[in-house]
Amino acid sequence: MKNLSKYLFFFLIFIIFTNALSKQNTIKNIRISDKPDNTTTRIVFDLTKKTAYSVFILDNQPRLVVDLEASSYKKFEEFKSNIIKNIRINNNGKGVIRLVFDLKKVAFIERNFYLSKNNKNVFRLVIDLRSQKKVKGNIKTKIKAKKPFTITIDAGHGGLDPGAVRYKYKEKDITLLAAKELRLLLDNKGYKVYLTRNKDTFISLRKRRKIAKKYNSDLFISLHVDSVKKKATRGTSIYTLSDKASDKVTAMLAERENKVDLIAGIDSTKVDNEVFSILLDLQRRDTKNASSSFAEIYVGKIREHGYRALKRPHRHAGFAVLKSPDIPSVLIELGFLSNPKDAKYLSNKKSRARVLKALSEAIDLYAKSRSNI
Numbered sequence: 001m002k003n004l005s006k007y008l009f010f011f012l013i014f015i016i017f018t019n020a021l022s023k024q025n026t027i028k029n030i031r032i033s034d035k036p037d038n039t040t041t042r043i044v045f046d047l048t049k050k051t052a053y054s055v056f057i058l059d060n061q062p063r064l065v066v067d068l069e070a071s072s073y074k075k076f077e078e079f080k081s082n083i084i085k086n087i088r089i090n091n092n093g094k095g096v097i098r099l100v101f102d103l104k105k106v107a108f109i110e111r112n113f114y115l116s117k118n119n120k121n122v123f124r125l126v127i128d129l130r131s132q133k134k135v136k137g138n139i140k141t142k143i144k145a146k147k148p149f150t151i152t153i154d155a156g157h158g159g160l161d162p163g164a165v166r167y168k169y170k171e172k173d174i175t176l177l178a179a180k181e182l183r184l185l186l187d188n189k190g191y192k193v194y195l196t197r198n199k200d201t202f203i204s205l206r207k208r209r210k211i212a213k214k215y216n217s218d219l220f221i222s223l224h225v226d227s228v229k230k231k232a233t234r235g236t237s238i239y240t241l242s243d244k245a246s247d248k249v250t251a252m253l254a255e256r257e258n259k260v261d262l263i264a265g266i267d268s269t270k271v272d273n274e275v276f277s278i279l280l281d282l283q284r285r286d287t288k289n290a291s292s293s294f295a296e297i298y299v300g301k302i303r304e305h306g307y308r309a310l311k312r313p314h315r316h317a318g319f320a321v322l323k324s325p326d327i328p329s330v331l332i333e334l335g336f337l338s339n340p341k342d343a344k345y346l347s348n349k350k351s352r353a354r355v356l357k358a359l360s361e362a363i364d365l366y367a368k369s370r371s372n373i
């Protein structure tokens with residue numbers, strides 16, 4: 001997929017003083033200046049606290065993205081730069097401010113570091129950007145090959161675990177068929193697609209998440225068919241992780257092995273647990289927002305196609321399979337096996353294709369939106 005965001009490269013850096021944890025950070029100023037050689041631009045953030053941040057570059061419509069733990073910001077100075085076009089600031093009100101620097105050309109992060117506090121008690125976070133062009137051949141730019149938008153489709157249940165069983169149908173069979181058909185649809189659109197299972201086997205929920213991680217997925221979709229006592233209930237719904245459930249994620253990820261997976265380039269043995277839990281929290285918020293955004297897109301597409309949905313189709317739950325902290329994940333109940341009409345609809349390839357088409361269009365829209373942070 002041409003239009004998708006790719007990480008040129010991705011740094012997650014974390015520096016913290018434990019006594020700064022409880023106090024809030026304000027971005028007092030952002031100063032931007034080109035160096036005389038015109039290939040380097042320095043960005044300096046004046047901060048009241050030395051807090052967590054992550055910084056990375058997206059090469060599609062080149063942008064530098066900086067996430068800073070901060071609660072407010074003040075107006076910053078006007079600037080002129082050969083590399084930076086403009087700045088967009090998004091304060092989600094939850095303690096992280098995202099700054100997106102639109103770039104005039106492809107650039108890479110040469111350095112990022114904190115300067116020690118000056119005599120006005122201001123901490124300075126410095127990011128040096130270098131435009132790629134003039135350093136060609138001189139500096140190793142660590143550019144990764146472009147990776148197509150990658151989706152892992154999870155066919156719910158399997159093997160010993162049949163899921164819902166109603167009439168002559170088993171949930172595990174319908175989810176497997178749907179997963180394979182969806183893969184075909186997405187393959188044809190140029191996505192990279194993986195299945196957690198392609199036959200009738202049992203796979204643990206943890207393993208399903210691990211498969212998505214292994215393939216470095218941009219999106220994880222778990223397919224299910226619901227079943228309830230009330231026969232009349234029918235329609236699709238989509239679940240994302242709830243806040244409450246998400247807190248357990250952070251706790252769970254205190255395990256060293258997971259940390260190493262998550263934070264590229266940081267030696268987890270040298271950073272304490274508190275640091276990691278905050279860093280994970282930053283990452284998790286982003287993932288949660290992205291999952292919700294996908295869910296909303298799905299609901300929109302379902303309505304557009306006139307496929308039946310529950311009254312509040314986007315719901316929150318603590319499904320274990322959704323707990324990847326860094327991969328946007330959704331669980332879709334395609335319909336109700338307990339409803340005769342849904343059961344018939346979903347067990348028929350032709351009618352099933354309708355909901356899968358809507359789902360694949362939702363993926364298109366989402367993938368495009370992710371390339372435009």
Ligand SMILES: [Zn+2]
Nearest residue numbers: 156163224225
């Ligand atoms: Zn299920």
